[in-house]
Amino acid sequence: MPRFRIDGDPISIAYGYEHSLDLANIYLSVFDKRLRYDSTASEDVNSVAEQVGNGEGSYFNLRTGSCGSGIQVDHVTMAVYLKRFGVSQGQIDELPLQIPKPSWSARGTPRVSICALCRKPGDKKCASCHSILYCSDTCQRVDWRVHQVFCALHPFPAKQPEKNQSVQGILLPEKNREPLVVDVPLKSCSDVDCSIYYVPELSEFLGELKPEAVRSDDYSSRRSSTHPTHAIHLFQESCLREEIDQNACIAHIFANEFPSNMWRGNIVALKSVDGWNHPEYVDLDMTDTPDVIEFFRIYGLFVIKAAPKSFGHDFAHRLVLSNE
Numbered sequence: 001m002p003r004f005r006i007d008g009d010p011i012s013i014a015y016g017y018e019h020s021l022d023l024a025n026i027y028l029s030v031f032d033k034r035l036r037y038d039s040t041a042s043e044d045v046n047s048v049a050e051q052v053g054n055g056e057g058s059y060f061n062l063r064t065g066s067c068g069s070g071i072q073v074d075h076v077t078m079a080v081y082l083k084r085f086g087v088s089q090g091q092i093d094e095l096p097l098q099i100p101k102p103s104w105s106a107r108g109t110p111r112v113s114i115c116a117l118c119r120k121p122g123d124k125k126c127a128s129c130h131s132i133l134y135c136s137d138t139c140q141r142v143d144w145r146v147h148q149v150f151c152a153l154h155p156f157p158a159k160q161p162e163k164n165q166s167v168q169g170i171l172l173p174e175k176n177r178e179p180l181v182v183d184v185p186l187k188s189c190s191d192v193d194c195s196i197y198y199v200p201e202l203s204e205f206l207g208e209l210k211p212e213a214v215r216s217d218d219y220s221s222r223r224s225s226t227h228p229t230h231a232i233h234l235f236q237e238s239c240l241r242e243e244i245d246q247n248a249c250i251a252h253i254f255a256n257e258f259p260s261n262m263w264r265g266n267i268v269a270l271k272s273v274d275g276w277n278h279p280e281y282v283d284l285d286m287t288d289t290p291d292v293i294e295f296f297r298i299y300g301l302f303v304i305k306a307a308p309k310s311f312g313h314d315f316a317h318r319l320v321l322s323n324e
Contacts, residue, residue, distance in 0.1 A: 006086050010034050011059070013085045017096060018065075025065025026078055026095055030085060032059040064097075116290035117143040129154035131286035149179060149253050150289040156181050159283075168283040169270040170292065171205055174237070174245055177252035184270060186281060200281060205268050206237040231272050231279065232291045234299075237265030254296065263296075 003016035010033040017026040035058070037049045061070025064078050073081075075097045082092050115122035115135035122135030129151045134140040156168060166183040173180065182205065186198040250263040269292045272279035284292075 004091070008086070011085070013087075015082060015087065025063060025068060026075070026097065027064075027068060027070070028062045028078065028081055028085070029070070030059040030061075035059060115139050116147065116293075126151060129286050132290060145255075146253055146293055147289070150286070150293075153179065153181055153289075154286050156285060159183055167200070167270060167281045168285070169200075169268050170284060170289075172247060172249040172253075172267040172269070174247050174249075174264070174266045177248050179249055179253075182268070184268065184281075198281065200235070200268075200270060202235055202268060205266055206235060229273060230282070230288075232284075232288065232295050233270045233272060233279075233281075234292075234295060235268045235270070236263075237267070250296065253293075257297065269295075 003014065005014045006012060012031045012033075013028060014031070015026070015028045035049055037046050041049075061068075062073050062078060062081055063070050064073060064075055066072065079092055079097055082095075083089065113121060113123055113133055116132045117139040118135060120135045122133045122139070124134045124136070124140065126132040126134070126140070126147065131154060132147060132151075134143070150170075153170070159166065159168060166185045169182055169184050171180045171182045184205070185201040187201045188198055245264065247263040247265065247267060250258070250267070269284060270281055271284040271288055272281045
């Protein structure tokens with residue numbers, strides 16, 4: 001049960017891990033001396049100290065396991081906070097953190113060879129776009145009705161030089177049956193600790209959205225099947241505007257798979273390097289289209305089962321496709 005401590009003034013930390021069954025529960029406790037119980041302070045002041053750390057000065061606690069005190073986070077997030085509070089990269093590497101260490105770049109990840117329809121292993125390429133794989137001629141024939149709409153997008157147009165601070169995504173228009181490849185500008189933002197991150201500027205496609213709409217709660221999660229380190233994001237137009245129609249593109253692609261009021265307004269699909277708080281957006285390409293298609297179907301079934309009469313489309317938020 002290794003435990004370590006880094007003392008500082010006013011902030012000290014304790015971190016380490018303990019084994020629970022066959023998994024290591026890694027923890028981080030941050031102590032701020034300014035939050036300790038003080039016998040000379042008023043009762044109101046000390047009541048705050050009691051609430052944030054039982055009078056001991058705790059600032060917050062993180063853990064990766066299912067049990068213990070504090071907020072449960074994933075291993076990548078734990079590594080970020082360990083580094084922020086002074087734990088060296090060498091010491092972090094010695095902890096049993098399950099962090100993928102890919103040898104490829106964010107924009108060129110390897111692809112898992114699976115069938116676009118049934119998700120079984122497959123190596124038969126679509127003869128037209130040469131980007132989508134199938135396990136059999138049967139799966140390819142069944143999938144063609146939907147895939148042919150995206151297949152027509154191949155090859156994706158080259159990005160315009162003046163739009164290099166952008167990522168490519170797919171727009172599924174409200175009033176057009178055919179999807180479009182679009183360049184989505186990225187807007188820089190700063191975190192509370194002054195870290196810079198980028199969010200998509202979607203006003204051109206979805207109307208005026210606040211940046212917070214990008215970081216709102218997820219409705220459903222399923223990581224990309226063909227690119228293990230990436231996630232697909234769907235951004236839907238706010239239904240607060242007075243007139244918003246059924247999405248003609250979705251209706252055309254998926255025929256009668258969804259109720260007519262299921263998908264409304266414009267929808268943009270983007271891709272990011274897997275991340276929770278501030279994902280790094282990268283170009284979406286033809287090999288990602290099966291995950292976009294699957295996401296619509298999975299989320300559609302989720303909504304239909306959860307709320308068959310009310311689909312709750314008065315929102316504009318992020319939906320992430322991940323493998324959980």
